[in-house]
Amino acid sequence: MSFAAAFELRAGGGATRHRIGGDALAAAAAELATEVAGRTVFLVTEATVWGLHGERLAALPAACSRLHRLVVPAGEAAKQVEVADSLWRAMSAAGGKRDSRVIAFGGGSVGDLAGFVAGTFLRGVDWLLLPTTLLAQVDASIGGKTAVDLPEAKNAVGLFHHPRLVVADTGVLATLPPEQVRSGLVEAVKVAALLDPELLARIERDRAALLAGDAAALAPVVATAARLKAGLVERDPDERGERGLLNFGHTLGHALEAEVGYGRLLHGDAVAHGIRFALRLSVLEGGDPAFARRLAALLDGLGVPPLPRLAAAPLLARLERDKKAREGGLTWVLAASAGEGRLACGLAPERVAGELAAFLNEPAGESL
Numbered sequence: 001m002s003f004a005a006a007f008e009l010r011a012g013g014g015a016t017r018h019r020i021g022g023d024a025l026a027a028a029a030a031e032l033a034t035e036v037a038g039r040t041v042f043l044v045t046e047a048t049v050w051g052l053h054g055e056r057l058a059a060l061p062a063a064c065s066r067l068h069r070l071v072v073p074a075g076e077a078a079k080q081v082e083v084a085d086s087l088w089r090a091m092s093a094a095g096g097k098r099d100s101r102v103i104a105f106g107g108g109s110v111g112d113l114a115g116f117v118a119g120t121f122l123r124g125v126d127w128l129l130l131p132t133t134l135l136a137q138v139d140a141s142i143g144g145k146t147a148v149d150l151p152e153a154k155n156a157v158g159l160f161h162h163p164r165l166v167v168a169d170t171g172v173l174a175t176l177p178p179e180q181v182r183s184g185l186v187e188a189v190k191v192a193a194l195l196d197p198e199l200l201a202r203i204e205r206d207r208a209a210l211l212a213g214d215a216a217a218l219a220p221v222v223a224t225a226a227r228l229k230a231g232l233v234e235r236d237p238d239e240r241g242e243r244g245l246l247n248f249g250h251t252l253g254h255a256l257e258a259e260v261g262y263g264r265l266l267h268g269d270a271v272a273h274g275i276r277f278a279l280r281l282s283v284l285e286g287g288d289p290a291f292a293r294r295l296a297a298l299l300d301g302l303g304v305p306p307l308p309r310l311a312a313a314p315l316l317a318r319l320e321r322d323k324k325a326r327e328g329g330l331t332w333v334l335a336a337s338a339g340e341g342r343l344a345c346g347l348a349p350e351r352v353a354g355e356l357a358a359f360l361n362e363p364a365g366e367s368l
């Protein structure tokens with residue numbers, strides 16, 4: 001057994017080993033066993049993932065000294081302070097020590113929660129991350145960001161806490177609901193568009209197999225997209241420069257997600273609409289219209305549903321708040337052509353407002 005990709009991400013004074021492939025959990029079994037040998041392990045997961053794929057971790061109880069399975073709610077409901085509190089309490093009651101291990105087995109929500117709990121329990125215990133959604137495999141499992149939400153804002157409380165090992169097994173993606181596959185693919189399209197024309201062409205070519213959750217088709221896409229993100233994180237750990245490229249489609253995407261309501265608009269779908277809008281700005285700034293049309297066609301081909309009817313004013317207010325939240329003002333990520341992403345500050349607000357109003361008024365599929 002081998003991996004589609006095996007690499008190290010050096011950040012935060014340590015290194016995270018990434019293992020990616022169609023049967024990666026089996027291929028990494030010995031490495032996982034070494035990580036937990038002689039230790040108390042807290043396996044944080046949720047019922048759906050455990051029910052579907054728990055047997056892939058069947059060797060774990062025998063490999064460690066004690067295993068405590070902690071089941072949390074699925075989805076964003078896991079990222080609550082109360083859920084973190086219940087995990088801290090359970091770990092404390094079970095005699096968790098600084099050299100215990102936390103393992104996250106689930107999507108980005110479980111990973112963000114478990115990483116946050118691991119980073120704060122006893123001032124930080126080491127953790128391992130086994131992402132089970134496409135979004136988590138190409139994006140959330142890379143870079144060490146962890147967080148829980150507050151009623152006031154998503155990801156409001158968190159810390160950087162890099163896992164020791166990330167095992168992304170694309171075999172688990174076959175059971176993912178189609179809309180979750182689509183949402184994750186948008187993040188792969190994002191990095192491909194900005195950084196890797198070959199990956200973009202592969203996604204276009206293999207679109208049907210990727211959307212069907214085919215592990216063999218997904219493995220090289222996850223491997224390449226994860227490497228691209230890892231490279232950006234390594235070169236720019238504090239997000240002062242090029243790591244900002246990962247926000248392609250996210251400037252408007254975050255505002256759309258908050259305005260429509262979390263859980264009602266999937267993150268990837270919001271980002272897809274954000275990318276369409278960023279492409280519109282890119283063309284205005286001299287980008288290649290043919291590339292913008294090509295990328296929009298790919299997003300259409302993924303089946304991203306149209307936006308509900310939205311007014312520009314509340315979205316502009318959210319963008320304005322976002323701008324105030326950042327010292328350097330609002331930054332747009334633009335894509336001039338395949339593999340040519342760049343950060344743009346200081347776009348005239350009236351121009352952005354006019355474009356947004358026009359964008360929101362156009363029927364789906366004609367917004368370029």
Ligand SMILES: NC(=O)c1ccc[n+]([C@@H]2O[C@H](COP(=O)([O-])OP(=O)(O)OC[C@H]3O[C@@H](n4cnc5c(N)ncnc54)[C@H](O)[C@@H]3O)[C@@H](O)[C@H]2O)c1
Pocket residue numbers: 046048049052074075076079106107108109110112132133134135136139140141142143144145146155172173174175176177180267
């Ligand atoms: N830390 C980061 O850098 C980062 C980056 C991007 C997103 N995120 C966070 O990730 C979260 C979203 O994560 P997500 O999109 O992975 O979704 P998720 O973890 O919320 O899971 C979505 C749904 O998929 C189900 N599921 C998970 N794996 C499955 C599988 N293999 N088969 C069938 N069903 C499965 C879950 O039960 C859940 O219902 C958000 O909270 C977001 O803020 C974090």
